[in-house]
Amino acid sequence: MNIVVAIKHVPSTADELEINDEGVNLDFDEVDFTINEFDEQAIEQAVLVKEASGGEVTVIGVDVIEELDGVLHTALAKGADKAAKIVGDLEPPIDSHTQARWLADAIGGLTPDLVLTGVQAVDDLDGQIGPMLAAYLDLPYVGVVTGLSVSDGTATVHKEYAGGVMAEFEVNLPAVVGVQAAEKPPRYAPISKIRQMAKSADLEEYEADENVGDSGCEIRKMAKPVSAGHAEMLEGDAEEVAEKIIEILEERGLL
Amino acid sequence: MDAGLDKVDAIWEKETAIIDGIDISGPWNRMFEQRVIWEYTPELIDKVADLPGAESFSWCYQCAACVPVCPVDMVGDYGPRKLYRKAQTGTDLQSADDLWLCTTCMNCVRVCKKVVDMVQIMPAVREQAVLDGFVPEELQKAFEDTAKYGNPLGQSQRKRAAWTKKSDAPVPIIKDVKRPVDVLWYVGSYPSYHPRGIDAALAAARIFHALDIDYAILGREEKDDGDSQRLAGENGLFEMLAEHNISVFEKYEWEQMVVTGPHEYNAFKKEYAKLGFERPIQHYTQFLSDHLDRLSPLLTHEVQAKVTFHDPCYLGRHHGEYDAPRALLNAIPGLELVEMGRCRENGYCCGGGGGGMWLDSFTQNHTTMRLSERRVLEAAAYGADILAVCCPFEVSRFEDAAKSTGNDQLRVLDILELLDMSMRGEI
Numbered sequence: 001m002n003i004v005v006a007i008k009h010v011p012s013t014a015d016e017l018e019i020n021d022e023g024v025n026l027d028f029d030e031v032d033f034t035i036n037e038f039d040e041q042a043i044e045q046a047v048l049v050k051e052a053s054g055g056e057v058t059v060i061g062v063d064v065i066e067e068l069d070g071v072l073h074t075a076l077a078k079g080a081d082k083a084a085k086i087v088g089d090l091e092p093p094i095d096s097h098t099q100a101r102w103l104a105d106a107i108g109g110l111t112p113d114l115v116l117t118g119v120q121a122v123d124d125l126d127g128q129i130g131p132m133l134a135a136y137l138d139l140p141y142v143g144v145v146t147g148l149s150v151s152d153g154t155a156t157v158h159k160e161y162a163g164g165v166m167a168e169f170e171v172n173l174p175a176v177v178g179v180q181a182a183e184k185p186p187r188y189a190p191i192s193k194i195r196q197m198a199k200s201a202d203l204e205e206y207e208a209d210e211n212v213g214d215s216g217c218e219i220r221k222m223a224k225p226v227s228a229g230h231a232e233m234l235e236g237d238a239e240e241v242a243e244k245i246i247e248i249l250e251e252r253g254l255l
Numbered sequence: 256m257d258a259g260l261d262k263v264d265a266i267w268e269k270e271t272a273i274i275d276g277i278d279i280s281g282p283w284n285r286m287f288e289q290r291v292i293w294e295y296t297p298e299l300i301d302k303v304a305d306l307p308g309a310e311s312f313s314w315c316y317q318c319a320a321c322v323p324v325c326p327v328d329m330v331g332d333y334g335p336r337k338l339y340r341k342a343q344t345g346t347d348l349q350s351a352d353d354l355w356l357c358t359t360c361m362n363c364v365r366v367c368k369k370v371v372d373m374v375q376i377m378p379a380v381r382e383q384a385v386l387d388g389f390v391p392e393e394l395q396k397a398f399e400d401t402a403k404y405g406n407p408l409g410q411s412q413r414k415r416a417a418w419t420k421k422s423d424a425p426v427p428i429i430k431d432v433k434r435p436v437d438v439l440w441y442v443g444s445y446p447s448y449h450p451r452g453i454d455a456a457l458a459a460a461r462i463f464h465a466l467d468i469d470y471a472i473l474g475r476e477e478k479d480d481g482d483s484q485r486l487a488g489e490n491g492l493f494e495m496l497a498e499h500n501i502s503v504f505e506k507y508e509w510e511q512m513v514v515t516g517p518h519e520y521n522a523f524k525k526e527y528a529k530l531g532f533e534r535p536i537q538h539y540t541q542f543l544s545d546h547l548d549r550l551s552p553l554l555t556h557e558v559q560a561k562v563t564f565h566d567p568c569y570l571g572r573h574h575g576e577y578d579a580p581r582a583l584l585n586a587i588p589g590l591e592l593v594e595m596g597r598c599r600e601n602g603y604c605c606g607g608g609g610g611g612m613w614l615d616s617f618t619q620n621h622t623t624m625r626l627s628e629r630r631v632l633e634a635a636a637y638g639a640d641i642l643a644v645c646c647p648f649e650v651s652r653f654e655d656a657a658k659s660t661g662n663d664q665l666r667v668l669d670i671l672e673l674l675d676m677s678m679r680g681e682i
Binding site for chain 1: 385386388390392395398399402403404409410411412413414489490491492494495
């Protein structure tokens with residue numbers, strides 16, 4: 001079985017995010033990039049499926065800032081068999097629609113039985129890579145998936161709804177699945193294995209077609225949220241604080 | 256007990272024993288029965304001892320001298336001899352929770368007649384466990400954060416020098432200084448990011464400035480030393496960080512290095528040296544005690560307090576430095592230094608070493624209290640007002656422990672903070 005995982009390289013939220021001078025996006029020179037956390041779940045789920053039912057896992061992503069190699073080497077160290085990147089004269093931001101188009105072009109040639117991707121990414125919370133991949137590849141799509149097993153050309157997937165409602169779907173393969181969480185937490189890739197991959201692995205490259213259109217959406221303004229209210233800190237010893245709490249609760253008619 | 260056995264002097268013996276057709280029944284026939292220990296194979300001991308670095312595990316003759324000095328045994332059921340016995344009786348250390356409880360404090364090696372060296376054994380077995388995919392979750396996060404961000408706190412690498420903005424003393428960054436300096440100060444991850452660590456870093460900056468030391472820091476080029484990650488089994492991560500740090504150290508000209516933390520001291524002095532980096536390095540307590548003639552006159556304000564000192568394992572036992580921190584404390588006017596029972600060579604462990612810093616919840620499931628809590632109780636029992644430390648792992652550990660054991664009256668301060676207080680009169 002041929003499993004493909006589409007991943008996204010996104011700004012790291014460990015950094016304090018700065019807005020660029022134009023006020024329309026992040027200052028990408030002042031932020032590190034990391035793998036989208038939902039894609040990490042998708043990789044784990046792919047490796048779990050491979051371990052349970054056999055197959056080969058290929059991980060592919062758009063190399064937005066030319067630093068995707070480390071992410072791909074980590075995926076290989078976790079159990080992926082092949083890794084590929086979409087390259088070109090690229091600069092962030094590259095919207096989900098464009099990335100989906102490029103990914104679909106590359107993935108189409110890989111004749112996948114199953115395409116996994118994170119259900120959404122922290123950079124735009126658009127959640128469209130999965131559905132668009134499915135549309136471009138003319139495959140069924142199920143999103144917000146928290147578990148998946150494969151047998152006889154069908155995938156059984158668990159989907160999570162609001163309010164703790166779970167559903168089980170059967171999907172004919174090939175299909176695209178948007179992963180919310182893998183059945184197990186993502187495994188650890190020892191650095192020595194990652195470094196070994198960095199020395200030995202061949203990363204396949206696909207040229208990005210710069211003629212594909214973008215999403216048609218334009219960010220007009222980006223700003224940091226302004227804090228609206230403040231927490232009131234109660235000072236004093238335990239007795240005094242307890243009295244103040246009672247006072248506040250009474251004031252609001254809660255006692 | 257099986258039928259056909261008699262109890263003689265608290266030992267069960269067979270009523271009759273026939274060996275090779277000869278009836279040898281009698282009170283001595285237990286000599287012909289296998290002792291319990293022979294029912295086990297040495298395979299699981301060999302599994303450990305066959306790993307490079309872990310050979311000494313098989314040297315244990317179970318005298319158990321290590322058990323009463325093991326800080327984990329004091330709050331649980333542990334110690335090298337016990338691990339050996341468990342391996343003999345069927346426990347595979349590589350997949351046992353026991354693997355992650357050792358803090359590599361080295362007190363067992365100190366008393367071991369056979370030099371069974373847990374400081375080598377533990378990282379070797381843990382490395383195998385990590386390669387096989389068995390890592391406690393909290394530790395995995397610390398590994399991943401260190402790999403991604405260069406520090407186990409998961410903070411941005413770009414912000415590594417952000418603390419300097421709070422400093423009233425100048426903190427030069429070596430890249431900007433553009434000339435050789437006398438002292439390269441390796442700040443370390445916790446003093447760079449942890450709020451209480453930053454307090455110590457700010458104090459150090461004021462002290463270095465007051466002493467007119469020509470120093471600089473590496474700023475965002477500095478990354479975690481990686482030694483505790485190595486001891487926790489991530490040798491590849493250690494190598495990656497060591498290669499980075501050594502290349503940065505060698506990029507600039509400086510006479511000597513001063514480090515804030517004992518773990519960094521151990522990393523550079525012992526482990527980076529194996530990779531070819533051999534330069535003069537001092538822990539800050541050593542550096543400042545060498546400058547006591549100039550520092551003492553600056554310590555003008557009394558610190559009226561009963562202070563006890565916690566020897567960091569990686570400065571004391573691992574490197575034999577017990578005097579420098581005490582020389583600094585004794586130089587502070589008004590300060591009364593009281594020693595705890597477990598001090599110097601037999602100093603207790605805070606629980607943070609060997610990866611323990613990132614295994615708090617895991618360890619808690621196997622111990623009756625945190626090691627840091629045990630230590631704080633000891634400090635409180637000696638009537639100390641202040642528990643002085645000189646390892647960046649310890650301030651937050653002991654402060655939390657003081658609160659969780661109801662000893663809020665006990666202040667936990669880095670020696671740097673105490674010196675700074677005496678210098679500036681702000682207590």
